[in-house]
Every structure is written in structure tokens, then in C-alpha cells.
Amino acid sequence: MEAVENGMSPIPIDALVLTGYGLNCDNETAHALALAGATPHRVHINALIDGDISLPDYQIMVFGGGFSWGDDHGAGVVQAVRLKNRVGHQLLEWVARGNLVMGICNGFQVLVNLGLLPGLDGDYTRRSVALTHNDCGNFRDDWVRLAVSAHTPCVFTRGLEGIELPIRHGEGKFVTDADTLNRLEAQKQVVLRYANADGRPAGGAFPANPNGSLNDIAGICDPTGRVFGLMPHPEAYHHWTNHPEWTRQKEPLRRAGRPLPTAPTPGVRIFANAVAYLRTA
Numbered sequence: 001m002e003a004v005e006n007g008m009s010p011i012p013i014d015a016l017v018l019t020g021y022g023l024n025c026d027n028e029t030a031h032a033l034a035l036a037g038a039t040p041h042r043v044h045i046n047a048l049i050d051g052d053i054s055l056p057d058y059q060i061m062v063f064g065g066g067f068s069w070g071d072d073h074g075a076g077v078v079q080a081v082r083l084k085n086r087v088g089h090q091l092l093e094w095v096a097r098g099n100l101v102m103g104i105c106n107g108f109q110v111l112v113n114l115g116l117l118p119g120l121d122g123d124y125t126r127r128s129v130a131l132t133h134n135d136c137g138n139f140r141d142d143w144v145r146l147a148v149s150a151h152t153p154c155v156f157t158r159g160l161e162g163i164e165l166p167i168r169h170g171e172g173k174f175v176t177d178a179d180t181l182n183r184l185e186a187q188k189q190v191v192l193r194y195a196n197a198d199g200r201p202a203g204g205a206f207p208a209n210p211n212g213s214l215n216d217i218a219g220i221c222d223p224t225g226r227v228f229g230l231m232p233h234p235e236a237y238h239h240w241t242n243h244p245e246w247t248r249q250k251e252p253l254r255r256a257g258r259p260l261p262t263a264p265t266p267g268v269r270i271f272a273n274a275v276a277y278l279r280t281a
Helices: 026-035 045-049 077-096 106-114 178-186 246-255 266-280
Strands: 014-019 039-044 060-063 100-104 129-132 140-148 163-169 173-176 190-195 217-221 227-230
Touching (some): 014 045, 026 266, 039 045, 060 106
């Protein structure tokens, strides 16, 4: 995606994409990262736990979607416990060095269970928010509209406003206590909100808010903006034909003799923002 300037190759960015034990979406995530200009590496979680790979070799880590360990003890719980007990200190040191972390869907659930989010007061070990069962009582597989905060420190969403992404989850309801919620709002850590067609927050109304999340929260970041978790799947919108209405978009363009879309999708732009940040940091 990024042009080579002044005859010099761009700085290589290596991204770690975890796989294994019920995780999925790793191929799509790796593909989106490649489109964004990174070099993705799909790595089994055991390779990280056993020390077969070195975290300092990577600048981005993506905890992807799926059903890690079948969500048997709650979504993302077992994966978070294994990582925290085996490589927890390594993760904290790696994050402190300025690297980037994204958690998508099940990955978001892992991040909040680890305590990497929301990271209030610089504490990346304390669990203070949760993602629990959807209010509707069932699994939701749909596309949602999202309002993007213009004031958040999140490096992943720079330049984005209203976007659409797919969701597929049964435990996506964001909950926390009133004090934590107020602090997240005051510190601009709420990055994404479920929105109506007009772009305004859904106000808790189903199906625009598909799970009943407090304050329509679909994604948050830590105070630095370098750790980001969201329930929607940006990797699943890596080409314009992924959108459910792509045929309706295509036909007017064809009849008008205009070219089909070639610009990066909002999903790819989220990953591209991460790559751009690291190359200019």
C-alpha cells in the first residue's frame, strides 16, 4: 500500500498473528496486514508460550477472532490465563517498549481478561471491564455501522469517521462499573460506538447496538492508544466485495462507466494506520 519514497524501501514491520485451539480468522488477518504493508507471521500460541519465537522480533501483535478453547470457561478466559501465567511479564515488557496490540472479537475478550485493556492508571494487569452475553440471547452475525471518536488517542483509527464492519459474536456486551465507565469516557478511551444509519450512536437500541453494550461501546483503547480492542472484524472487510451491498454499489458504477473501487477498505485502513504509526514513531 505504501509507496517507496526517495528510492528507499519502507521500514519493515513484522506482525504476529496468533493461531491455535479454536482461534480462526488468522488467514484473513494476515492477509489484511499484508495489504496494509506489514509482514504477517501466523504463529501457534504454543510457540509463544514455549519460547520458540522471540516477541522482540515483532512490532504488532494481533489477537484474532474465534472461540479459544471453546469459550468453555467464558470467552477468552482460558487463553488469557495461559498467556498471563506463562508469558505475562514478557507481554507487559513488550507493550511498554511501544509496540502495538490489537484484539479482535475473541481477541478483545482476551485483552480485557488479561488486563491489557483498559490499562487505567498504567495498570495492565487488572481486569476492570468485561464482555458478556448479548442481551438478545443469541449469536449475532451481521454488519454494523460504527461511529469513530475523533478525539481518541487510538493510533489504529486515525482519519476514520463512520465505518461499517461485520460482527459475529455471542458475548459482545461491554460492561463495567459506573466509575470505570466514566473514566473511559473522560479519558477518550472509547474508540468505537455502535451507530444508527445516520451515524449517531445507537442509544442502546437493537439491532443497531447488537448486544446491549453500555454506551454503545464497540471498541476501546488504553491511555496510550497503542492497545486496541474491538468486537467488529476489520480483517473481514479487506476487499470492497466483502460488503453485503457490493453488487448494489457495482451496478451504478458500471452503468455510469466509472471504475470499480480500488481504495483500501476501512478494515484495511485500521491495519494500515498501525503500520504507518510504527514507521513514523
